[in-house]
Amino acid sequence: MGQVFKFGQWPIPAGEVFLTTKLSLGIVNYKPIVPGHVLVLPRRVVPRFSELTSDEVKDMFLTAQKVGAVVEKEYKGEALMITLQDGAMAGQTVPHVHVHIITRVKGDWTNNDEIYPEIDKKEREMNAELSKGEKDKKGVDNDERKPRTLEEMTVEATGLRPHFEQFEDVWSA
Secondary structure, eight states, X not given: OOOEEEETTEEEEGGGEEEEOSSEEEEEOSSOSSTTOXXXXXXXXXXXXXXXXXXXXXXXXXHHHHHHHHHHHHTTOSEEEEEEOOSGGGTOOSSSOOEEEEEEOXXXXXSGGXXXXXXXXXXXXXXXXXXXXGGGOOOSSOOXXXXXXXXXXXXXXXXXXXXXXXSSOOSOO
């Protein structure tokens, strides 16, 4: 189904993509911490924020702004958390700059700062599971958030896609 992109070293099928711009992609999350937790990343695989061009920074953050407005409405959020972990010591496990866009509602975390360890945990789990290979994805913990199938992610991405003007059609064969 269409093109395949890269998120670090990992292939991302076009079915997981909900938004294309000239320089960025919006993708659904493999193990979201809440419904509507999505990612925006540059098309070019770039490990660190300082390595992006000014055009990539501008495009990625303007895209994140548009995506945030849509996911907050579509997932009935009351606020957004927009975060970027820049480097391994900051919790980044996939060496590709990406912005997390997470819908928030009152009471979703008792202490607002508790969300950060949850993001770190999901990043580590996603990387570990992707490292296992497609045939051996069984989950790395007993957490209630299991990895989603390509079909589940495609359904979400397909639902979000009409909310955005697309730079190109990457979904046709």
